[in-house]
Amino acid sequence: MxxxxxxxxxxxxxxxxxxxxxxxxxxxxxxxxxxxxxxxxxxxxxxxxxxxxxxxxxxxxxxxxxxxxxxxxxxxxxxxxxxxxxxxxxxxQLDDDVDSFEININAYQWYFEFEYAETLTWEDTGTGIDVEWGQGIMQVDATDTEATTVEVKIGSDKSEYEINNGSGLMAITANYDSAQHAYVKVYDAEDALIHTWENIPRGHTFNTPSDPMIVPCDEWVDATMKSKGPAGDERNVGVQHAFWVPEWGMKEDFVPGLEAGTTLYFMPDDAGTFPIRCAEYCGMQHSVMTGQVMVVQRETGSSCDSIDSDVKKSNSASSDPYGGGDM
Incomplete structure (x- = not known):
């Protein structure tokens, strides 16, 4: 519903x-x-x-x-x-004077690819943990939480660090370039992910089913949708697909042959993770063409509950960008 x-x-x-x-x-x-x-x-x-x-x-x-x-x-x-x-x-239709977050959704047989047309930096809220970058230092403040370890990935480099049990703080010498994909994941003693900070640069891509489509809350999302054919062919000449988010009552077709592709506008206003389906038969493995959309709060944005917009959803926020929501 x-x-x-x-x-x-x-x-x-x-x-x-x-x-x-x-x-x-x-x-x-x-x-x-x-x-x-x-x-x-x-x-x-x-x-x-x-x-x-x-x-x-x-x-x-x-x-x-x-x-x-x-x-x-x-x-x-x-x-x-x-x-x-x-x-x-x-x-x-979206007004020309409305600012929007742009993303490209490409459909293949049999997965979705999400290509970011602009940078998105986001962080979980309500966990009691804060990640700060500045002057060559990355600091995690996990005071009064169950956090024990931190995983840091900058570009292709990934490292793990322990959090000081007494202070709940962890600091390392590190810089990240906004043009690189970077994340900080905080885990508890049972290796459960409890907090995430992430920078998704322009041009970065995620692929389903392993990766979600991550979009900011309380902002119009302008998605350009194309159906791609064989690898390396950038033309919109694939097969028919349909991008469907059942919980939002939202669906739009990928139409092969349209040079500009199709477009989809929406504004989610609650953080959460929600299933994606392909609603158009697209071949023998159509049933496995699934994914997730994850609604997050920008690092410097207002609370996701501060604006009542056109798409309100029911799920609570998930700290795991790759494992939340029921499929």
Whole structure:
């Protein structure tokens, strides 16, 4: 079931409201007629005009009632049409002056590739742990937490460090270039991941099913979608796919042959990890073309709960970018 404030759910809710009103009126008249004119019941016709031979029947009508039968349904149909067209605009059109986070989603047989058109730096919240970079020093403050070890990856270099049990602090000499993929992962004594800081540079790619699509909350996400063919062929000439996030009520097709590809706009406003499916049969291994979308908070951004936007989801935040959410 999609969240209660997605475009789909709002449209469904409004259509259901007006359908109930029309249904009450229609079935009310229907049951009244059934009960009044059912077999074995003789209605009282003493006050009604009776047709007599050689006499014209008396004309009786109610201009206001007849006009209402035309005007009210017309208004209702126009209103529902406006709602439906408005939902298309909300999904397919983004104002030129709106800042958005750009990402490219490429579909292959049988996986998704997420290519970042701009840098995203994010960090888990609510864990009591803070990662700071500055002046050649990387420091982890895990005071009053169960953190024991830290894994640091900068580019292709990966290292592990112990956290001081007494102070809950760990500091190393390290610099990271914003053009490099880097992360800091904090684990407890049972090797459970409890905190993540990550920098995803422009041009970096993730592939499903091992990697999620990571996007910021409270920002419009502008996704350009293309279906790719054999490796090395950058043209949009693959097979038909469909990017589907069931919990958001959101789906968009990859259309081979469209040079610019298709686009998808959405704004998630709660952190969490949610399943992705390919909703269009794309070959023998279509069933394994799955993935996850992970909604995170920018390192310098506001809380993910501070803005009520178009796509609110129910899952809680996950510290594991590669293992959260039910598949």
């Amino acid at each position: 999609p969240a209660e404030d997605t475009v789909f759910w709002i449209l469904y809710d409004k259509y259901m409201f007006w359908s109930i009103l029309v249904g009450i009126f229609t079935f009310g008249w229907l049951f009244t007629a059934i009960l009044r004119y059912r077999d074995g019941v003789e209605p009282d016709t003493t006050d009604l005009d009776h047709i007599e031979v050689g006499a014209f029947p008396v004309e009786r009508h109610n201009t206001r009632l007849e006009a209402m039968f035309y005007i009210l349904p017309t208004i209702l149909v126009v209103w529902l049409t406006v709602l439906a067209l408005g939902s298309n605009t909300a999904v397919w």
